[in-house]
Amino acid sequence: MTLKVDGDRLWSDLMTMAAIGATANGGSYRTSLSDADRDGRNLFVHWAKEAGLGITVDKIGNIFARREGQDPSLAPVMMGSHLDTQAPGGRFDGVLGVLAGLEVVRTLDRAGIRTRRAIEVVNWTNEEGARFPPGVVGSNLFAGRTTLETLYQTRDRAGIFMGDELKRIGYLGEAEVGQRPVDSYLELHIEQGPVLEAANVVIGAVTNTSCQGGGIIEILGENGHSQTTRMSKRRNALVGAARIIEAIETIGMAQEPHGMASATVIDILPNNRINIPHKAVVQFLTVHADPEGRDRILDAIEQAVVAIGRDNHFTTSFSRNPQRHKFDFPVELVELTERVAGQLGHSSMRLPTWTAHDALNMHVVCPTALIFLPCRDGISHSEFEWCEPQHATAGADVLANMVLDRAQRPDE
Template identity: 40%
Template sequence: MGGTNQRIDGKRLWDSLMAMAEIGATPKGGVKRLTLTEVDKAGRERFTQWCEALGLTVRVDAIGNMFARREGRDPKRLPVLFGSHLDSQPSGGKFDGALGVIAGLEVMRTLNDLNITTEAPLELVNWTDEEGSRFGHSLMGSGAWAGVYPLPKVYGLQDVDGVTVEQALTAIGYKGEHKAEPFPADAYFELHIEQGPILEKEGKTIGVVTGAQAQVWWDARIVGQDSHAGTTPPYARKDALVAAAKVIELVDRRMRERGDDGRGTVGYVKVVPNSRNVVPGEVLFSVEFRHPDTAQIEHLAASFPPEAMALVEGTGCRLELTELFRFPAQPFDAECVALVQQAADRLGFASRRIISGAGHDAVYVARKLPTAMIFTPCKDGLSHNEAESILPEEAEAGCQVLFEAVVARANRSA
């Protein structure tokens, strides 16, 4: 590695990642730290202990976002933020989210080791409920902070047991006193595993993330008529599942027309009554498209619904499409991206510029602060899976780039 002689401790970073992975550990080697559960509380408390041991001041806002502050030399300077999330999918991996938080902790530890005081203050962030796996609303903490989601609406969201977000926050003691809203800050950096195969396939150590894809999501409901499978002839059928299959094929076709940049997915399907000898009368399913070009998503948002409606009407069924959200491609800040690129180059890491295919807290933070992300490879591009895996040296490289970028930003000329 090139660059300065200021080095993070790769072994300490890895040991801390493994220690955090003990909280909510699953038999298959992954983690289950669903947001705002007792397991999530245990992860938060270990994070707090580690931060306070470094002399950092930890505060919690009204949606449970955690900010661990290290003072800078100039109290008038705005803080540089960096972090990610500690919550996981129900069968998640050790590194999704946690890498960014624990690497941020290692940045703080290294600065203490080297007795370095940055010009600007630093704040390490653990965002609440990035995954959305409990309350069905991903990027919840950063979205509430950025003003994308009104806090009263977020508080009222319920899990499958009818527990609201506000009740869950209160139950684990993380409904903080500070307002969940943007505060004056200089920039935000986030380290994350790629969650895709590109870096590994191309032999790159670092992904310099230039922005995130545009997206549009729908809830779809097709209504037909359930009837006896043995007695209903073809002309009398209104098979909602057949109609859904036509729409699902359309999603796949529209995705593939857009080449390697195209993304189109139906990830959830519920068939009613879901009986072996009944023609399905209702199907509920999800539809989403993603693309780096906002214009492509706007085109799909306009053209897909009427195309899908026509296909369904041809089966004698009826389609209802409810658009959940649509947001444009989110470019990251050119100066922050340049700091990541410069750090990778200075350290001698093979890198490439890359668009984030997944949503991350950085996407919403970027609406309020200059933002950049750093990707590290993950084995076979696998994530949201207990087999999710990265190498210790990949974690170390990502953390070192984070260190260099954060310190450079914090020490830049005011």
């Protein structure tokens, strides 16, 4: 049999969730552990209970909504993503993967299907990292790749601890993080790039990750009065930062279409107009299709920083972020994605993901699939992010039938 979700209900849920933290230009602003994130979580829990699911919250606030299987001793099939957004973000990045999961459960109910394995829908905490950098940490901890203490001690720019905010919004749960068997993990997500739209293809079967990297650059100049220090004596760290930002942009542009690099964060001291800044910290991210390309970009940026520091009498430092290694998703799940799409009459193609998702962490826990849908002009992390309703429905249909296949399959 082939399952079909209620696309209208899914769309209604997406638009309802988008109303929490709605922004003027049609996006949403629900940064992790904010009041809006709390409201979004509450709505998800409400809908999950309405659908008869059992709720578990773990110590980092990850929420698991469980539909019991015929054999409760078997590990569940898990679907999900995240409800937190960028600042501001759109209506689909993350949200689609969670709410499509809920609609898959309701679809199974309507079809009267009890699956062999349990099914769980998960909302991972702080995927975006917009308020508490870095992101993708709820699933990262679930996969045992960081510590609870590290996350509790992470602060936002106002100095507020993530641990305190979890408690404040009522999502500091009791379950140990990661002490939860998972059979397989399926994440539906907008592509956040232009490939599917350009190819006029509906379903993307993600084959592999890309080579992500980034770094932090510190530029030390010298304090001085901005209306009395001779121009030739100034060592303005903001000017040093400007030259480095420009160099990163030039290096990034030269990678197209195989790689990218941009400076996206700057903090300067004292950031007061009567004072020449003595310190600037610039952060950038980069990504390339292969590790050699990523390393070339990082080397080129490091060389530019050294040269700009030397030529302008700044003291500079350059440190690389922990790099994510490239890997392939399991072929059997890529093929399952393609097969199910075909059964449903949807076009599909294979493609990589350029950026991180919770699926990249769950890959180390269990067999994992990442399924992409087209988004308008490849735009995401933006109020103007958009996914067509028929694509959302198609994606949820694919997800439903993939979950059914995984949940019903006999022991290997």
